[in-house]
Amino acid sequence: MNLRAGSPIRVVVVEDSFVQRAYLVEVLEAEGDITVVGQAENALEAIALVAELRPHVVTMDLQIPAGGGQFALEQIMATNPTPVLVLSSSVQGDASAEAVESLFGGALIAMPKPMRWTSELECELRKNIRTIQSVPVIRHIRGRKLSRIGSIESPVRSADGQPPRPAPTPARPARVGSSVVAIAASTGGPPALAEVLGGLGQLTSPILIVQHIHPDFVQGLIAWMSRITPVPVVLAEHGQVLRESCIYIGPGNTHLKLGSNRRIELAEQPVTTHRPSADQLFESVARHAGPGSVGVLLTGMGDDGAAGLAEMRRQGAHTIAQDQASSAVYGMPRAAMRLGAVDQQLPLPAIADAIIRAVASKEARR
Numbered sequence: 001m002n003l004r005a006g007s008p009i010r011v012v013v014v015e016d017s018f019v020q021r022a023y024l025v026e027v028l029e030a031e032g033d034i035t036v037v038g039q040a041e042n043a044l045e046a047i048a049l050v051a052e053l054r055p056h057v058v059t060m061d062l063q064i065p066a067g068g069g070q071f072a073l074e075q076i077m078a079t080n081p082t083p084v085l086v087l088s089s090s091v092q093g094d095a096s097a098e099a100v101e102s103l104f105g106g107a108l109i110a111m112p113k114p115m116r117w118t119s120e121l122e123c124e125l126r127k128n129i130r131t132i133q134s135v136p137v138i139r140h141i142r143g144r145k146l147s148r149i150g151s152i153e154s155p156v157r158s159a160d161g162q163p164p165r166p167a168p169t170p171a172r173p174a175r176v177g178s179s180v181v182a183i184a185a186s187t188g189g190p191p192a193l194a195e196v197l198g199g200l201g202q203l204t205s206p207i208l209i210v211q212h213i214h215p216d217f218v219q220g221l222i223a224w225m226s227r228i229t230p231v232p233v234v235l236a237e238h239g240q241v242l243r244e245s246c247i248y249i250g251p252g253n254t255h256l257k258l259g260s261n262r263r264i265e266l267a268e269q270p271v272t273t274h275r276p277s278a279d280q281l282f283e284s285v286a287r288h289a290g291p292g293s294v295g296v297l298l299t300g301m302g303d304d305g306a307a308g309l310a311e312m313r314r315q316g317a318h319t320i321a322q323d324q325a326s327s328a329v330y331g332m333p334r335a336a337m338r339l340g341a342v343d344q345q346l347p348l349p350a351i352a353d354a355i356i357r358a359v360a361s362k363e364a365r366r
């Protein structure tokens with residue numbers, strides 16, 4: 001949905017606390033370019049208001065009555081797809097999985113709801129609203145229409161409410177010279193990563209991942225990814241030696257890099273727009289794995305990863321980018337295409353097979 005020049009961004013706020021709701025309205029409208037057109041205190045009100053008002057953006061608290069924020073999100077994405085920014089109170093450790101689940105359900109950004117708002121956090125909230133208001137969103141496959149009694153169809157879940165976890169595959173030290181796979185994503189990335197990683201269960205190459213996500217939600221991301229693939233998914237640690245059949249995700253506010261001797265490096269410098277940075281990961285893989293590597297750039301805003309992917313290609317790596325039709329946001333893949341950094345541009349469902357073929361080709365040449 002595109003805005004006319006000077007038109008305010010129309011927002012529906014979903015929050016069950018009257019005090020919090022009033023404060024969010026004040027914060028959002030503080031600079032004049034955002035107007036709150038509707039307020040809902042439960043899931044059913046939220047679904048109805050979005051259908052009636054057709055806002056540009058929805059802010060969604062996950063802990064709300066009448067079904068919860070996840071229920072409201074999935075129904076909105078099934079019936080009236082709208083950019084959604086989630087505000088979650090559950091952000092510590094594995095509890096952050098609830099916020100990550102909202103990203104799988106169609107939300108574009110998840111932010112922790114702070115105990116105390118600061119001017120910096122208020123500015124970040126408004127900035128994120130402006131960022132996602134123009135993102136074209138599509139009807140989401142996880143949503144289900146409400147029946148007459150208000151129930152929805154749900155995927156099979158385990159006792160803790162999460163999808164059942166595949167049996168893990170033991171990880172072994174990676175062979176010297178074996179291929180390294182580096183994958184980066186931003187907005188829309190968690191579900192895209194889930195589809196790619198779900199198709200890589202037989203791959204023995206170590207996989208390094210940069211996903212732009214709030215630091216508080218990294219553990220939740222790892223917990224969710226662990227349930228999607230039989231390959232172990234771990235939080236990367238400085239100095240770790242890469243192991244076969246293992247996926248590494250870096251901690252928040254830290255660059256994830258490949259160092260010498262196939263060891264992981266974590267670094268707070270340089271200070272970049274995104275930390276971890278896709279460029280930092282790709283450039284390090286180009287330097288230390290070169291032609292024995294595969295680089296993949298998925299959906300996301302901006303241009304992070306384009307220059308690094310170009311460097312990987314210059315060093316003989318095989319490079320892949322997600323195509324526009326299957327990307328939630330085509331910014332990062334488009335930037336890579338414009339730099340001539342991409343060997344293959346593919347729809348999301350084809351990327352896992354392409355990675356497997358590229359790795360097999362490189363291994364066959366050794």
